[in-house]
Amino acid sequence: MAIEKVREYFKQYGMEDRILEMEQSSATVELAALAVGVEPARIAKTLSFKKGEETILVVTAGDRKIDNAKYKHYFGLKAKMLTPDEVLERVGHAIGGVCPFAVPKEVQVYLDESMKRFETVYPACGSGNSAIGLTCEELEKYSNSKAWVDVCKPM
DSSP states (O other): OHHHHHHHHHHTTTOGGGEEEOSSOOOSHHHHHHHHTSOGGGEEEEEEEEETTEEEEEEEETTOOBOHHHHHHHHSSOOOBOOHHHHHHHHSSOTTSOOSSSOOTTOEEEEEGGGGGSSEEEEOOSSTTEEEOEEHHHHHHHTTOSEEEOOBOOO
């Protein structure tokens, strides 16, 4: 189960106990916000894209959408999301629990600037009923992100 991989990943940092497992679903931004008890914008959603054979994850604030022109400018091609089967195969987490933790080394993780307005954000942890509260600095560190990017539409 993917949440166990994420728990094991965080164990090396002594942070596995910070993972929240809820009884209710947190598989969408709205459900996650209700489960965690925060505004939807503070849910750090992880979007999965393909760049040829490469896999790109972009973590954004829950209230933002990808701006195709910005995405193309930064990554050099049109945003093309992975299918649910491709996400599971390439990232190792199913839709609803996709996160930037415990992913294959070749998966490239980017963090969108939209999250920087919050002290803490809540990404999933590999299952459709999990999350972890992290500062943006912690998210940057533990996601092994390549860079902060600005690829979302403004409010």
